[in-house]
Amino acid sequence: MKSTPIPAVQEIIARCRMAGLRRTKALEQLVMTLLEIGRPMTLSELAASNRLTDQCDKATVFRLLQRLVDHAVVRRLGLHERAAYFTLLMPGKHSDYLICTSCGSIEAITAACPVHQLEEEIRVKTGFRQLYHELEFFGVCPKCA
Amino acid sequence: MKSTPIPAVQEIIARCRMAGLRRTKALEQLVMTLLEIGRPMTLSELAASNRLTDQCDKATVFRLLQRLVDHAVVRRLGLHERAAYFTLLMPGKHSDYLICTSCGSIEAITAACPVHQLEEEIRVKTGFRQLYHELEFFGVCPKCA
DNA sequence: GTAATTGCAAATACTTTGCCACGTA
DNA sequence: TACGTGGCAAAGTATTTGCAATTAC
Numbered sequence: 001m002k003s004t005p006i007p008a009v010q011e012i013i014a015r016c017r018m019a020g021l022r023r024t025k026a027l028e029q030l031v032m033t034l035l036e037i038g039r040p041m042t043l044s045e046l047a048a049s050n051r052l053t054d055q056c057d058k059a060t061v062f063r064l065l066q067r068l069v070d071h072a073v074v075r076r077l078g079l080h081e082r083a084a085y086f087t088l089l090m091p092g093k094h095s096d097y098l099i100c101t102s103c104g105s106i107e108a109i110t111a112a113c114p115v116h117q118l119e120e121e122i123r124v125k126t127g128f129r130q131l132y133h134e135l136e137f138f139g140v141c142p143k144c145a
Numbered sequence: 146m147k148s149t150p151i152p153a154v155q156e157i158i159a160r161c162r163m164a165g166l167r168r169t170k171a172l173e174q175l176v177m178t179l180l181e182i183g184r185p186m187t188l189s190e191l192a193a194s195n196r197l198t199d200q201c202d203k204a205t206v207f208r209l210l211q212r213l214v215d216h217a218v219v220r221r222l223g224l225h226e227r228a229a230y231f232t233l234l235m236p237g238k239h240s241d242y243l244i245c246t247s248c249g250s251i252e253a254i255t256a257a258c259p260v261h262q263l264e265e266e267i268r269v270k271t272g273f274r275q276l277y278h279e280l281e282f283f284g285v286c287p288k289c290a
Numbered sequence: 291g292t293a294a295t296t297g298c299a300a301a302t303a304c305t306t307t308g309c310c311a312c313g314t315a
Numbered sequence: 316t317a318c319g320t321g322g323c324a325a326a327g328t329a330t331t332t333g334c335a336a337t338t339a340c
Contacts, residue, residue, distance in 0.1 A: 165319090166319085166320095167318095167319060167320070169319090169320065169321085171320080171321075172320095201321070201322080202321065202322050202323070204321080204322070204323080204324095205320075205321050205322070208320080208321085209320085209321095212320095227329085227330075
């Protein structure tokens with residue numbers, strides 16, 4: 001599941017470059033971190049990660065994430081915590097999440113997402129553009145129960 | 146769709162009373178407001194609503210919502226904005242939402258939710274307790290496009 | 291060289307708590 | 316009366332912006 005991250009990093013950065021972003025240290029480190037950890041992360045987590053600490057300011061990470069969201073390289077998720085979560089947007093991949101309301105653990109769900117048909121219906125019926133969805137399951141995990 | 150709210154208000158307050166809450170002005174006004182508006186609202190919206198303005202402090206609304214969430218009368222939703230949203234939890238009813246990322250409008254989706262089977266599978270496979278889900282569709286509404 | 295990007299510091303936004311007064315049961 | 320609840324003010328946490336310095340192209 002966890003293939004060598006380097007090619008993926010290069011591919012994502014290539015997408016950024018085509019979107020007009022510059023190849024900066026912060027960009028590389030941010031993408032590597034998100035790929036390596038493999039789950040949505042908060043701004044604080046990202047800025048505090050050992051790759052980024054002392055390498056760039058939280059404001060920098062914030063603005064970088066903002067640009068990446070604008071260019072659909074990253075998606076901002078709600079996930080219920082007070083802080084927003086960010087995850088890499090991989091073309092053709094979609095994740096739903098299972099979240100423990102007690103310990104806050106976040107797990108991506110691999111099962112096929114049953115929502116695509118409804119999403120298509122909504123697209124047609126409502127005329128919404130750039131439609132996507134977020135599906136989260138909340139509950140108390142076995143450890144916490 | 147919008148039946149006389151009074152009976153529903155009484156019913157919800159009865160549930161609160163059974164949970165040990167006192168029947169206060171703030172509780173009544175809060176429940177009436179949420180019922181009347183009929184969509185998730187933020188703490189600020191609630192505290193600023195004409196029913197509650199000058200009637201009680203934002204901190205009061207905050208703590209009241211907290212109690213209502215604890216007693217499963219209200220649910221706190223993410224919905225992607227910086228502020229949390231709150232909605233009445235009606236037994237047997239479930240809503241998914243369609244949200245415009247441009248103007249922020251929120252609309253409940255009436256179509257049957259296609260997620261229940263997956264939810265059941267997850268409950269069995271993972272052993273999570275008190276499982277529920279949140280499904281949101283995001284996009285740009287026709288007005289904003 | 292030029293425009294994008296960064297760091298630092300300060301400003302916002304929203305939430306949460308302390309403490310004492312008040313009202314419901 | 317007693318304990319849940321309310322108001323006010325202050326603190327906490329997360330986000331967002333201004334501006335001058337720096338860096339990628």
